[in-house]
Amino acid sequence: MLKSCKYCGRIHDSRYDCGKKPTRQKKLTYIDKFRSSRRWREKREQIRRRDKNLCQICIRNLYRTDRQYNYENLSVHHAIPIEADYDRRLDDDNLLTVCGMHHEMAESGQIPYEIIKRIIDEQEENQ
Numbered sequence: 001m002l003k004s005c006k007y008c009g010r011i012h013d014s015r016y017d018c019g020k021k022p023t024r025q026k027k028l029t030y031i032d033k034f035r036s037s038r039r040w041r042e043k044r045e046q047i048r049r050r051d052k053n054l055c056q057i058c059i060r061n062l063y064r065t066d067r068q069y070n071y072e073n074l075s076v077h078h079a080i081p082i083e084a085d086y087d088r089r090l091d092d093d094n095l096l097t098v099c100g101m102h103h104e105m106a107e108s109g110q111i112p113y114e115i116i117k118r119i120i121d122e123q124e125e126n127q
Contacts, residue, residue: 007021
């Protein structure tokens with residue numbers, strides 16, 4: 001059935017995709033909302049300052065470290081994932097500054113939780 005397209009203004013079959021129809025946006029989850037919150041941005045900066053803006057895995061020469069003092073591509077890792085325990089999302093003893101490579105390794109389980117927790121505890125003691 002031919003119909004006027006409200007996206008491109010031309011007349012074509014109603015099942016024809018003219019490419020002008022906007023794609024649907026993915027709905028934001030509670031985790032996405034948290035990650036864009038002011039509280040998370042402030043906590044993330046606090047943890048980076050605590051960790052001297054260095055990857056804490058690299059500085060200890062663990063798990064295929066390229067250079068010891070890595071300050072590039074840093075992120076703050078949740079030792080216990082947000083999905084597993086939402087209440088611990090802002091706890092200092094659950095957060096660690098790591099580089100991109102080590103963050104991926106930690107997320108995939110290649111760096112065990114026990115190692116990450118031990119490093120976090122060291123950082124908290126040195127505070």
